[in-house]
Amino acid sequence: MRYLFALTILLWPCASLAQDWEDRQVFNANASGTVLRVISSTDTALFAPFIEDFVAANKDITVEYLVTSTADIDRQIRAKPGDFDIAVSSAMDLQLKLTNDGFALRLEDVSHPSWAQWRQSLFAFTAEPAAIVFNRAAFTGHSIPRTRQELIEALRARPEVFRGRIGTYDVRKSGLGYLFATQDARASETFWRLTEVMGALDVRLYCCSGDMIDDLANGTLVVAYNVLGSYAAARGQSQNALEIVLPSDFPTTMMRTAFVSRRSSNPAVAEAFIRHLVTSQSVAPKGTHLLPPLDTLNDNVESAAIALEPALMTFLDKLKRKKFLTEWENAVIQK
């Protein structure tokens, strides 16, 4: 009961904010030209440099940047595709299905490797692995687990440390969370065992990475599983407080993707922005990125990233999703 309440408290902001935007910012508001409407799941702070560079080069363009959840992005695009010019999301599966269903505009002449784009409509521009983030303080004297298996053992070893202090995505609410979970489950049985263990330890469920990392930082959480390491790093938390571990047994790397809405009223400008986005993330030198760049020349990145292919739609199938969620709920929520 307590947990339900806690869950509700946690989820409330997410729920209430579902009607409004998580964030809304207008860049270059005084420009005389077109307004580019971007709907995205990325924090404004992390995405702002792209927009600023773009409007600096195109002074007559205004960019309206709207932030919401990945599930919401999917809903909004399907409902009102003409309202937006660009959709940016970390939920590769949802983005791919949107593209498959004809909501994305085909862009010619964007040079991008075939594995980093789909149908020349959906373009990946980051490579962000799922990470396990630890609060160092809690592990003084203990080695920090490097694999999922090690995490399981660590959790089992000191359940009192971790009870109620583990966090992960609520896969029912978060698109990225669902993606990471399903890809994990595909890869190995370890995922289910870990989920059961976490469930037994009253794992906290979050809708968003940001909140998870905040709670990690302030000590509410000790371990956050399947969180975006990039966010943890980008959030500028003290290096000493948090340890970001990329599980070495099997890495799950998400690629953030963007597409131009088929019903966009400014397709040319939108296309230019995508081009700009893609080039900035592939070409610009290291160290200047807030979001991890996409190293298009690195074969390891290609093999580690979740494949942009129709198979991503499998877990979006009604029946399959229902089945997975049922199993997941059974594992995570233990009464």
Add this chain to the structure above:
Amino acid sequence: MKFLLVEDNHDLATAICSRMHQDGHVIDHAANLEDARAFAQTGEYDLILLDIMLPDGDGRTFLKQHRAGKLDTPVIVLTARSQVSDRIGSLDLGADDYVTKPFDHAELDARCRAVLRRKSGKSTTIFELGGVTFDPVSGHLTVQNEVLNLRNRELRLLEVLINAPGQIFSKQKLADRLFSYDDDQSENAIEVYIGRLRKHLDTSDLSITTLRGLGYRLDHV
């Protein structure tokens, strides 16, 4: 002069022979190659007149054999064929000249003389009369050891007269003999030639007498 005529056309042969007789020549007639060969072997001829188209062969065969037999009697070929090469061929084979039918007797006569002159300059007939030696072939008139060259017509005139000394020839007859039928000469030209001959014969025993209304006559004084 003594001629052999080899010609198969009887009429033509008769005509030629009578004309030759008129001119004072002796002429034998063979109508085919066989006879021709026979004649040629037995007789001594000054000149052979040879037709090409003969009933028993080509006249040129006779010619070839004639020459092969080392006989050098001059041969004039009478031909009606128009084959230019025939004429040339005849000459190559040893004919001395050729005449195409129909021919002008005067021309034939002139050619005969020319051929004979070329050959040896000798003829079997030399007139010696009254201190005058006359070779009709070469045209030389020797009067008192002086050799005079006569022109064609004078030559012919003298030949006619000297062939029949004492015979009267009318101007007309002489004109016939001297001129071709198409010559525009009047009979008065005869007087001119007679006059010239008289001059040549001045120093000899021969003289030409004018018989008014009758003609002329060569006299041996």
Add this chain to the structure above:
Amino acid sequence: MSENLAPSGSLRNRLALTLIGGAAILALLVFFIVRNYAAQVAQQSQDNILNASATAILDAASIRDGEVQIDIPYAAFSMLSTPADDRVFYALYENDELLTGYEGLATPQNSNDRQNSFQTIEFQDEFVRTVAATRTLIGADKRIHLQVVLAQTQSALSQTLAQISSNAAMLGLGFFGLAAVLSFLATTSTIGQLKRLTTSVTRRGPQDLRPFEKPVPTEMLPLVSSLNSLMARLETSLAQSEDFIAEAAHRVRTPLATVRSYAEATLHRVEKEENRDAMRAMVRAIDESSRAAGQLLDHAMITFRADRLEKQDFDLRELVEDLVTRLTPVAEMKHLEIRLTSEEAVFCAGDPILVQNAVRNLIDNALKYSNPESLIEISVTSQPGVKVEICDRGPGFGGGNFDTLTNRFERGKNADKTIGSGLGLTIAKDVALAHGGGLTLTNRKGGGSCVIFSL
């Protein structure tokens, strides 16, 4: 006689076009056959994968707690990923009711458990290839008829097909190019045979009518043997013509000779002036006809020879000298003198018989038209070109047209009184032209005319 033959098509072109045309048609055929086959194979390929995917999906279906569970394997869609990123649509039907998937994906009528059915339809503005697979699940108390419809766009297929098409086109073009080259070579070699025969024919001199004996290909044998028999017939015909002309000459002239001799003889015998005039007229008439016949026959012979002109080297001076020697007696008869001046030796190339005939005709003319006791001057020179010049003191050519004088039977104004057929100049001109030279007529100062016969 050299007409310009009008060509009717070229044998080489025809052969080459036929071969190349055939090659083109074959190449096109090859292209279409390959393309068709490729299309079938490519489609078969796509169908196989769709089939496998559908099977994988159905294999993952089961009944649990009375409900149909379908755990769509990840691999089922993974295998549908193509290099062209084709779109994928699916629908699952339970007893013809949509269980999950896309709405509006048509269910083909004629599928059954044993055989999956394939179709190409339009869905969401694109052509998709669909497979429909069915399975009947037997539960405790019911039968559930499951059907899965999988659809995939055909971009990858089109790309593959385009690739194969262009390869097939390249193949076709390559084949065509090769065939064209081979055709050309074959044609050239075949026509070469004909060319060789042509060269061999051309190289022959005009008089050469011997049959062709060189070996030729079988197909050309009929042509060559026809050619040979044609030449044989031509040779015969020519010989016959020559013989005919000779025979005609003989038959015409012999009687004429007879008549003339008798007429001449009679002329000497008759006394009466009018009879003599009559005789003279007869002889004149005979001479005219005989000369006419002679010249006509000569003219015919010359034309004949000139057409088949075969040149040889000879000394023109020697030839003219012989002529002058021969004609001197006649000249003397008429109290005319012929004087010949010439260079040492004048060599030229031509037909000596034709040249002799021409020059003789010109000298004849001079003899005929000269004033009595005048001089005929003949000169033979080689500079600037080989020529024979014959000048006489006669009436000269009247002020008329020099050109027309050489036309057949044309006689000048001053020639009325003399006998002649007028062919003399024509013959001389024809011979000169046949040798590439010409005939020039001029009047002399002080009376008379000059004729220049040049080769």
